[in-house]
Amino acid sequence: MSAVVSLDALLQQRRVWKGGADIAAAPAQPTGHAQLDAVLPGGGWPEAALSELLLAHPGSGELQLLWPTLARLTRARERVVLVAPPFIPFAPAWLQAGVDLRWLVLVQASEKEALWAAEQCLRSGSCAAVLCWPQRINDRGLRRLQLAAATGESLGFACRSLREADNPSPAALRLALDAWPRQVRVLKSRGAMPAARPLALG
Amino acid sequence: MRWACILLTRLALDGVQRGRDDADAPLVLVSGHVPRRLIRAVNAQARALGLRPGMSLTAAQTLVTDFAVAEYDEQQISHWQHFLAAWAYRYSSHVSLDYPHALLLEVESSLGLFGPWPRFEQRLREDLTGLGFQHRIVLAPNPAAARALTNVHDGLAVMDSLALREHIQRLPIQRSGLDAQSVATLSRMGLKQLGQILRLPRDTLARRFPAEVLAHLDRLLGVLPVALGSYQPADEFVARIEFNFEVDSHQALLFPIRRLLLDLQAFLAGRDCSVQRFELTLEHRDHEPTCLPIGLLSAERDAQQLFEVTRSRLEQLQLPEPVLAVRLRASDLPAFTPKPVSLLEERPPPVQPWDQLRERLRARLGDEAIHGLVAVADHRPECAWRRDTEGAGMPPAQLGKRPGWLLAEPEPLNELVPEILAGPERIESGWWDGADRRRDYYVVRTRDGRLAWVWQAVDGQGPWMLHGWFA
Numbered sequence: 001m002s003a004v005v006s007l008d009a010l011l012q013q014r015r016v017w018k019g020g021a022d023i024a025a026a027p028a029q030p031t032g033h034a035q036l037d038a039v040l041p042g043g044g045w046p047e048a049a050l051s052e053l054l055l056a057h058p059g060s061g062e063l064q065l066l067w068p069t070l071a072r073l074t075r076a077r078e079r080v081v082l083v084a085p086p087f088i089p090f091a092p093a094w095l096q097a098g099v100d101l102r103w104l105v106l107v108q109a110s111e112k113e114a115l116w117a118a119e120q121c122l123r124s125g126s127c128a129a130v131l132c133w134p135q136r137i138n139d140r141g142l143r144r145l146q147l148a149a150a151t152g153e154s155l156g157f158a159c160r161s162l163r164e165a166d167n168p169s170p171a172a173l174r175l176a177l178d179a180w181p182r183q184v185r186v187l188k189s190r191g192a193m194p195a196a197r198p199l200a201l202g
Numbered sequence: 203m204r205w206a207c208i209l210l211t212r213l214a215l216d217g218v219q220r221g222r223d224d225a226d227a228p229l230v231l232v233s234g235h236v237p238r239r240l241i242r243a244v245n246a247q248a249r250a251l252g253l254r255p256g257m258s259l260t261a262a263q264t265l266v267t268d269f270a271v272a273e274y275d276e277q278q279i280s281h282w283q284h285f286l287a288a289w290a291y292r293y294s295s296h297v298s299l300d301y302p303h304a305l306l307l308e309v310e311s312s313l314g315l316f317g318p319w320p321r322f323e324q325r326l327r328e329d330l331t332g333l334g335f336q337h338r339i340v341l342a343p344n345p346a347a348a349r350a351l352t353n354v355h356d357g358l359a360v361m362d363s364l365a366l367r368e369h370i371q372r373l374p375i376q377r378s379g380l381d382a383q384s385v386a387t388l389s390r391m392g393l394k395q396l397g398q399i400l401r402l403p404r405d406t407l408a409r410r411f412p413a414e415v416l417a418h419l420d421r422l423l424g425v426l427p428v429a430l431g432s433y434q435p436a437d438e439f440v441a442r443i444e445f446n447f448e449v450d451s452h453q454a455l456l457f458p459i460r461r462l463l464l465d466l467q468a469f470l471a472g473r474d475c476s477v478q479r480f481e482l483t484l485e486h487r488d489h490e491p492t493c494l495p496i497g498l499l500s501a502e503r504d505a506q507q508l509f510e511v512t513r514s515r516l517e518q519l520q521l522p523e524p525v526l527a528v529r530l531r532a533s534d535l536p537a538f539t540p541k542p543v544s545l546l547e548e549r550p551p552p553v554q555p556w557d558q559l560r561e562r563l564r565a566r567l568g569d570e571a572i573h574g575l576v577a578v579a580d581h582r583p584e585c586a587w588r589r590d591t592e593g594a595g596m597p598p599a600q601l602g603k604r605p606g607w608l609l610a611e612p613e614p615l616n617e618l619v620p621e622i623l624a625g626p627e628r629i630e631s632g633w634w635d636g637a638d639r640r641r642d643y644y645v646v647r648t649r650d651g652r653l654a655w656v657w658q659a660v661d662g663q664g665p666w667m668l669h670g671w672f673a
Contacts, residue, residue, distance in 0.1 A: 002617035008604075016548060017464060025386060026259055045518075047331075056650060057650060057652060057672030058607070058608055058671070058673070059650055059652050059654075059672075059673040060651070060673065061673060062673050063606035064673065068546070070286035070494055077299070079556060086607070087607035087609055087610075087670070087671065088587070088607070088609070088610055089606065089607065089608075090576045090583065090586070090587060090604055090605055090606060091576065091577035091578075091586065091587035092586050092587070092595075092597075092598050092601055093597065093606045094575070094606065095577050095596070095597040095604055096597060096598075096601070097597055097606070099577065100592055101574065101577065101595050102592065102593050102594060103573050103593070104593050105572060105574055105593070106570075106574065106575065106589075107571060108567070108568050108570070108573075109565065109571060113566065116566070117563055117566075117567060120557065120562060120563065121563075122345060123500070123554075124555075124556070124558075125552035125554065126554060126555055126556040126559055127556075127559075143621060177341060178651070179610075179650060179653075180647065180650075181651075
């Protein structure tokens with residue numbers, strides 16, 4: 001009993017990982033960092049999915065990584081939402097980075113409500129990117145964020161502690177950021193082998 | 203104006219029966235106190251066994267043993283009438299409950315949307331049958347005539363006053379809605395149909411009968427206008443089904459819960475709203491009622507979807523005791539937004555527009571929770587930004603390197619000799635508004651490798667204060 005399965009269909013479902021880097025998808029959501037784009041499948045952030053940024057401490061380079069994307073989205077008049085950021089986004093610096101503040105929205109929420117708010121924003125489909133800083137979140141919570149991002153076709157970014165690197169996560173992309181030297185390590189990227197060596201930022 | 207009268211012929215019985223899953227069992231409704239309980243209504247199966255309304259329950263029990271008994275509850279009848287009014291409200295903005303066991307709908311203004319009348323009537327009948335209520339429907343130019351004609355007709359549509367007069371003339375006096383005493387007097391006079399009364403001289407009628415008789419005749423013919431109250435839909439949905447036995451399994455709860463959710467759907471459709479959270483209460487004999495709040499991610503009104511969610515929640519529940527009654531209550535009813543379907547657009551439009559999303563976030567997190575950022579032309583970091591409902595600001599022309607994250611309050615840097623990368627940048631401003639700042643700002647690298655924005659008082663004394671992170 002052998003059903004004939006088209007190879008193309010199998011590859012499209014991404015159930016078979018194909019060696020080599022010939023994923024031909026258009027770079028729809030480039031990160032703005034050429035080196036990083038080169039190693040990510042699809043040439044940028046995974047679309048309609050959750051990406052995790054793992055940091056030793058808040059302030060270890062997450063803005064440097066995200067600013068090009070946020071600037072590109074806000075300039076294209078797409079809404080970016082920060083749900084309960086750990087510090088105040090300093091408006092002059094965000095302007096210097098090219099972010100159009102008219103399309104940036106801050107949501108203040110307690111830790112418990114923040115997850116709900118992030119999920120609602122992702123699911124609504126009216127926000128291009130949603131950033132959140134979940135502290136205590138379990139696998140189920142992450143899965144909900146991932147599903148919400150898929151439903152709303154938004155970019156979800158969750159900044160978490162580097163301690164979570166060993167725990168499995170349903171996020172499509174996991175990046176670890178090192179404060180010094182400023183570099184990014186790809187821990188997991190759906191659809192391709194994670195790049196082995198760290199990439200310098202900026 | 204055109205009025206449709208929906209006469210609910212078995213309102214009490216249908217109301218009870220729809221909460222039970224044994225539709226074929228004989229059922230009687232009884233009222234009165236224990237020694238003399240009278241049967242008020244019987245269903246077809248009970249009638250076949252020889253039970254009749256008006257019998258005492260004792261007499262019925264000597265005739266037959268195997269039939270179900272339920273209470274004839276005026277309150278329940280009123281509840282169902284209101285429930286059906288909520289349903290009818292989707293078809294007409296003027297629904298009246300002034301006649302007992304009947305709904306009056308002004309339909310002329312709805313015909314453009316649901317008409318023509320035969321199709322409209324078909325829709326009403328389909329809905330009512332689906333909800334499980336037997337009915338008779340008549341359309342007439344005035345509500346009094348519509349109500350009186352349902353006594354003898356079903357499916358009649360009277361379009362003009364000439365036809366109305368004809369139908370009214372043929373109406374038997376007993377079924378015309380006149381009071382019992384006048385009916386008795388008129389029949390003793392040998393009059394059988396309203397037409398015979400209408401041919402009598404008015405002044406003699408006025409002398410022999412109470413004024414109400416003439417007024418009623420005038421109302422039937424549309425000469426005297428009828429003012430009807432208008433039903434106002436309730437702001438919340440509450441419904442309860444009581445069992446006359448103890449239910450101790452989830453499976454047996456599913457049928458009545460599905461009924462409740464179908465009712466909720468009909469109610470929501472009438473009000474054009476949806477539900478995001480509702481509460482199911484299971485009542486027990488001794489134990490505290492079990493409360494099962496059910497929240498959905500997005501507002502819904504499809505009964506099947508609500509049922510799936512409810513069932514999955516119910517299956518996780520441990521029943522502390524058998525259940526006697528189940529109650530559903532939905533008080534938070536957001537407006538219904540149907541999912542838009544586009545023919546051409548490739549990327550689906552947002553499921554929820556931003557304005558709605560913002561409202562929802564504000565409703566839960568507080569009015570101040572959602573805001574934008576505004577950059578202000580001021581050198582002092584504390585004054586260089588503020589919150590506002592909408593974000594704004596142009597990039598500052600000349601400003602040194604600024605950190606992306608700012609601490610709400612500067613705090614002492616937890617390090618003795620930081621590695622200075624840039625600085626000092628002196629910020630000395632605000633002597634005119636009382637918030638005087640005189641600081642030297644540096645960019646330093648902390649031990650863990652992060653880049654920090656720190657300051658020291660201009661005299662070089664005092665601690666290093668952390669004010670931001672170059673993230």
